Amino acid sequence: MMNEILVKDQGVAAVARQRFPTRQFLPPALAAPPADSSQVDLSPFPQNRRATLSAADSRTLAGRSSTRQHLCCSVQDQGILMKALLVVLCGVLALGSLTAQQGGWEPSPGHTQVPIWPHAAPDPQPVKGPEVVERWGNAHLVAGRQIIGVSNVTRPMMTVFSPQANNSGVAIVVFPGGGYQTLAIDLEGTEVCDWLTSKGITCVLLKYRVTDVGDYPKSGPYPESPMALEDAQRTMGLVRAHAHEWHVDPQKIGVLGFSAGGHLVAAISNHFERRLYPAVDAFDRESCRPDFAVAIYPGHLSLRAAEWDAEQGTKKFVLPHLDSQSISDPNLALNPDLRVTSRTPPTFLLQAEDDHVDSVYDSLAYFIALQRAGVSAEMHLYPHGGHAFGLRRTKRAITEWPELVETWLKTIGMILN
Numbered sequence: 001m002m003n004e005i006l007v008k009d010q011g012v013a014a015v016a017r018q019r020f021p022t023r024q025f026l027p028p029a030l031a032a033p034p035a036d037s038s039q040v041d042l043s044p045f046p047q048n049r050r051a052t053l054s055a056a057d058s059r060t061l062a063g064r065s066s067t068r069q070h071l072c073c074s075v076q077d078q079g080i081l082m083k084a085l086l087v088v089l090c091g092v093l094a095l096g097s098l099t100a101q102q103g104g105w106e107p108s109p110g111h112t113q114v115p116i117w118p119h120a121a122p123d124p125q126p127v128k129g130p131e132v133v134e135r136w137g138n139a140h141l142v143a144g145r146q147i148i149g150v151s152n153v154t155r156p157m158m159t160v161f162s163p164q165a166n167n168s169g170v171a172i173v174v175f176p177g178g179g180y181q182t183l184a185i186d187l188e189g190t191e192v193c194d195w196l197t198s199k200g201i202t203c204v205l206l207k208y209r210v211t212d213v214g215d216y217p218k219s220g221p222y223p224e225s226p227m228a229l230e231d232a233q234r235t236m237g238l239v240r241a242h243a244h245e246w247h248v249d250p251q252k253i254g255v256l257g258f259s260a261g262g263h264l265v266a267a268i269s270n271h272f273e274r275r276l277y278p279a280v281d282a283f284d285r286e287s288c289r290p291d292f293a294v295a296i297y298p299g300h301l302s303l304r305a306a307e308w309d310a311e312q313g314t315k316k317f318v319l320p321h322l323d324s325q326s327i328s329d330p331n332l333a334l335n336p337d338l339r340v341t342s343r344t345p346p347t348f349l350l351q352a353e354d355d356h357v358d359s360v361y362d363s364l365a366y367f368i369a370l371q372r373a374g375v376s377a378e379m380h381l382y383p384h385g386g387h388a389f390g391l392r393r394t395k396r397a398i399t400e401w402p403e404l405v406e407t408w409l410k411t412i413g414m415i416l417n
Helices: 055-059 062-073 080-097 186-198 227-241 260-270 303-310 360-372 397-411
Strands: 002-009 012-019 099-102 113-115 132-135 148-151 157-161 171-175 202-207 253-258 293-296 347-352 377-382
Touching (some): 157 186, 171 260, 186 202, 186 253, 260 293, 347 397, 360 377
Parallel strands (some): 171 202, 253 293, 293 347
Antiparallel strands (some): 132 148, 157 202
């Protein structure tokens, strides 16, 4: 196989090659598993929880915009009417900064999310409160648009988006990013599914657990916390078990993730031989190995990043000893928990050199490990792009990456030319 690094600079591609060995309709209800797991309830989540963002919800968050609120509400007494107007204005300013709703995230009409666990999910952690949906405000615009985030997720759910035409038989499980603290559910979730289904690919959006309370093992990268990886393993088994029903080739099921979700892509690409949890039913006998993997501006992949993770919280994680073939530079050495082998699936990597959230060394370290193991890999690096741009188009060339993924999927034989 051929591994390829593409470094983009001023619109000119310098390609260095190295050879080495090598939306949209309501899906059918999940079919019942074999008899020995018939007790599993995978009925759709109640639809009466569909939420709408409202000004009434946002008023409870006025305290979160303390600077703006102080500026407008510190005006001296100008009369009862003026005070009332200022209070209203403060609420409007708070709404422009951050809008939240209680009741949990729901997909668009015509789609149904279903719980991935029949009962309580394993290894639960404390949570601040009920699931919350927030608009992140004008300070976090991407291509001039706000981002919708979901936090306090304790009941992981998946939503199937099926192509209306030209079904390729390929399915991709999507992991939104958010630092294992929240999920950028539109930027790195539903918008990704819109793109994939338009290309004939079934998209399974996973709303995995993020709680972000206290010290590890709160939600975080595995092995500090097992929750997200458990949810990913479970979902891969469910998708493979229902492949025929969903018109999916069971040998063409991949994963795609952003930022923390990009780390989750790498984690499940190397932790598929054994489930982290006791088997719940027959679905857990299905393979959870992805057939291919796409990691967009991933984090937590280098030894340096793993060292930082290991120092968080009171429950420190002891890093495994490096093997004799590891690179001494901690920026380019791999996170030792990601033991890449020849069975690690073909992988696509993309990152910007000016990414100051997750370093470009995360992609570089993982690519080097893939190369050493003889795993087919393609990596695209751009000098500019930053972090968390999803697939919203801007003037930066890096936002053209979806076309690169489409070409790569043809190159590895997942999609026919």
